[in-house]
Amino acid sequence: MRPETNFEKVPIDRVAVEERVGRLNKRSIKKESKVQALKLALSMVDLTTLEGKDSEGKVRQLCQKAKSPHPSMPDIPSVAAVCVYPNMVRIAKESLRGTNINVASVASAFPSGMAPLPIRIEDTKYAVEEGADEVDMVITRGAFLEGEYNFVFDEIAAIKEACGDAHLKVILETGELHTFENVRLASDIAMEAGADFIKTSTGKISPAATQPVTLVMLEAIRDFYYKTDKMVGMKPAGGIRTAKQALQYLVLVKETLGAAWLNNEYFRFGASSLANDLLMQIVKQQTGHYQGPDYFSID
């Protein structure tokens, strides 16, 4: 299962990556292309609540928001998924019955991954049994930084197996990997080990998702696709709060991987407050003026 070659770091030039992002950020998204992109971005949101104080009530309300983000405008798309802790999967599943919205669960001793592998596998299996369509796992960053790349490969492969039919998103926690070379290598390992998605962050560590990190991961996905013909998805998570940021991410995807990735099967935003800003901008585009934040439900 493990590839025969050892994992090798691909050199990445930080200055040039940031420059490339800067240039992509200059794309001007106006008029029809803006409306289209805002709706697309909304359909890519993994509406997330990952707090110690999460309760049934909170999760139910979040699911309601996911189904019907802005009831006064029925043509607005619903989000892609609701992302919760394993013990909330059942509630979310019930609330979202009859919709296309997936239930995603973090698992594998999220957010640190600091538990023995069998327990992390159990954690994953539990989430899937409870009905999770997607699993967001974490890698053991300590092992990665120690250079135990095969350990990381094996843990991803094992959790992938535990997922069964559920889609696996592998969280690299790029804020703890520090260098772009590490981000790139962790992306390569995750994709080789069977990740359906690679994801930047848990949202518990700062910095979470950034555009340069996302670009490095998109380029890893592109090289993997060139090599294997397999399309792996991308999910930046944490810190994306505004519609403007979301559009900038979409430009990154469009000009790095092209149209095939511009849908919620291959690109997601892990975010909680982004959805309302997208809604506010969509309404603005349609009516010509902004409504106050109180006109958008906070769930």
Next chain:
Amino acid sequence: MSETKTKESTYKPTSPNSKLDFASLWEYSEAPESSANLEIKDKYELFISGKFVKPSKDRYFKSLSPSTEKEITQFAEATQKDVDKAVKAARKAFKGEWSELKPSSRAKYIYRIARMLQERAREFAIAESIDGGKPIRESRDVDIPLAAAYFFYYAGWADKLEYAFPGKKPKPVGVCGQIIPWNFPLLMLAWKIAPALACGNTVVLKPAETTSLTAMMFAELVKDAGLPDGVVNIVTGAGQTGAEIVNHKDIDKIAFTGSTNVGKIIQKSLAGTDKKYTLELGGKGALILFEDAPIDQAVEGIINAIYFNQGHVCCAGSRLLVQENIADKVIMKLKDRLETLIVGHPLDKNTDIGAINSKEQFDRVNSYLELGVEEGAEVYQSKCSVPESGYYIRPTLFTNVSQSNRVVQEEIFGPVLTVQTFRTADEAIEKANNTPFGLAGGVWTDKGSKIFKVGKALRSGVVWANTYNKFDPTSPFGGYKESGVGREGGLHGLSAYLNLK
């Protein structure tokens, strides 16, 4: 391992060489920069001795916008008589207050020009794009801010010249004749005028006949800045006007940026005179890409090296030398990247490649495209649509070429990159240097030691490492061999405008 789904059935790759689809789905809408606030006059006169004056023969020539092929304005044609008038005004200003002015007061004027350029940046940027065809993204973010930066930088030197050349008594040379090209009209004006004024000289400048608009707007700015009459004189016209400047007896220094052919003519006419001169001429820069380079970032650097300003850059990296074992991968990535370059109207904020500067240059680049095919090169162009009117050329790659091809040897000055391979560093260096030019080059590798080894071996005035086309007022710029004589920019750029005793 569950199979990962692919969507190849729904998405068609943009080009036969690529697996990716950059064309379907989400298209950027038009995002035009408004030119409503820019006033372009019906015609522009000559700027001599602080006044706008009619040309002696009362002849004007049309200036077209390369993006629409429509006339935008007319410029006065300066004859020998007009040039003489301008030189006399410059001489008078030089002998009068300018060379005697306290250096810190000189600096004050130059700072004022810099600040006013910043204030008027937007209108200058729009004018530059309309007149020259370059994308607004570049005129807004590169040309105009950098032009202002050169004035700021050289303003700072005006009262510190003795510190720049310890033990010497720097004196201005006198009246400088300056002839600038059409690829960076305002920026080249700044490269010429800023150091000349800082050193206490006065100038007679001729912009290129296809791109005189921002120079005339600059003349208005000079007037508004209250510079003493005759310190800056701007005369418009074609090659003949330039020749009148070069051959004028009362000019002390010639600064020319342009083609190697014209440079040679100028150098011949100056032989035997005591005029100082600097010539910044053509180039055929090599981009050396090693196997250990960060490839995706290197591809980005190459794109910037050759497709910046439609390839109308004397230091453009127009020859890619890529290590053989990564060549296929790099070419594939380059082709994919070409598909995301947007060729379009210069004023659209999303345009990456604007219009070729003139009909003449458009024909010239096209003739090289035909030549390349005749020489047996494989040609690849992106599939993007281009506007119906105007001079547009899609970004182009020539593969399967060698040192002996003319498209590899000659400066095309357009969005055309040739791709060759090499096996060892020595071979790369040999090929890179095997050209009559020597203006600029680039090296991509993750190894610092290799950068220094190769950089030292390249016979070119500038070598960029892991980047390209980075300009800064503090850095000298100039060529080896047929790429020119002398340096502009930085401290080195000062000495060209001074007599050092």
